[in-house]
Amino acid sequence: MPWYAVHTRSRHEYKVYSGLMQKNLAAFLPEIEIWSKRKDRKKKIFTPLFPGYIFVETNLLDNETKLAILKTTGVVRILGKKENAAPVAVPESKIEAIRRLLSKKVEVFFLKFPGAGEPAKIIDGPFAGIEGTVLSSDAEKELFVISIELLQRSVAIKLEGFQITKI
Numbered sequence: 792m793p794w795y796a797v798h799t800r801s802r803h804e805y806k807v808y809s810g811l812m813q814k815n816l817a818a819f820l821p822e823i824e825i826w827s828k829r830k831d832r833k834k835k836i837f838t839p840l841f842p843g844y845i846f847v848e849t850n851l852l853d854n855e856t857k858l859a860i861l862k863t864t865g866v867v868r869i870l871g872k873k874e875n876a877a878p879v880a881v882p883e884s885k886i887e888a889i890r891r892l893l894s895k896k897v898e899v900f901f902l903k904f905p906g907a908g909e910p911a912k913i914i915d916g917p918f919a920g921i922e923g924t925v926l927s928s929d930a931e932k933e934l935f936v937i938s939i940e941l942l943q944r945s946v947a948i949k950l951e952g953f954q955i956t957k958i
Contacts, residue, residue, distance in 0.1 A: 793880035794819070794846045795860075796870040803865030804839045810863040816856075817848040821889050840893070844870075846886065852878060904930045905957045911937060915954040922958060 799807045804820055811818040821840040826833050839845075847869075849856050857878070860869060869878040905911040905925045912922045923937040934949050 792817075792848050792850050793852070794848050794883065794886050795852065795878050796881050797845050797847050797860060798867040798870060799843055799845055800865045800867060801843060804842070804845055807845050807863055807865040810865070811845070811847060811860070814859050814863065816860065819846040819848065819886065821846075821893055823893070840889070846881060904928060905935070905955065910958040911935070911955055912958050913937070913948070913950065913954060914956050916950065918948060 797807065808818050808820045822837045823840050824835050824837055827836045847860060852869075857869065860866060868874075871878045905928065907925055907927050909925050910922065911925050913919055921937075921939055923939040926936040926938050928935045935955055937948055
């Protein structure tokens with residue numbers, strides 16, 4: 792049976808998942824376990840692997856099924872090629888790959904490299920705590936050119952991926 796990706800409102804993945812299950816639709820919400828930093832402690836929590844998205848499996852995506860999905864609280868749309876085009880099925884091989892990844896219990900890291908024009912903060916190294924604007928970046932070579940307004944200069948700093956973050 793084909794799977795379809797459903798875009799949800801921000802932080803509504805669990806509400807959409809339970810709503811689809813109540814309508815007897817097969818839904819898949821891939822979750823990963825991550826460390827969450829609190830003020831006084833670190834705690835492991837489960838969070839969606841793809842924030843804002845959930846997968847629905849259905850034999851026939853007719854108007855009635857589409858309407859049942861779209862009327863679920865928190866659903867924005869079913870993903871397709873264009874805004875109002877017919878939904879596109881996600882290949883079964885992709886869903887199986889996601890399930891294999893989740894079954895391995897590997898630690899997943901999300902790298903949020905800042906792009907050109909985005910504000911960034913250096914979080915490690917001798918320049919830790921300095922904020923600036925990224926003028927150019929090359930994620931493969933891990934070279935970021937950051938404009939630091941405090942000094943009224945642009946400085947090219949070679950940083951590893953874990954040393955810089957988006958603000």
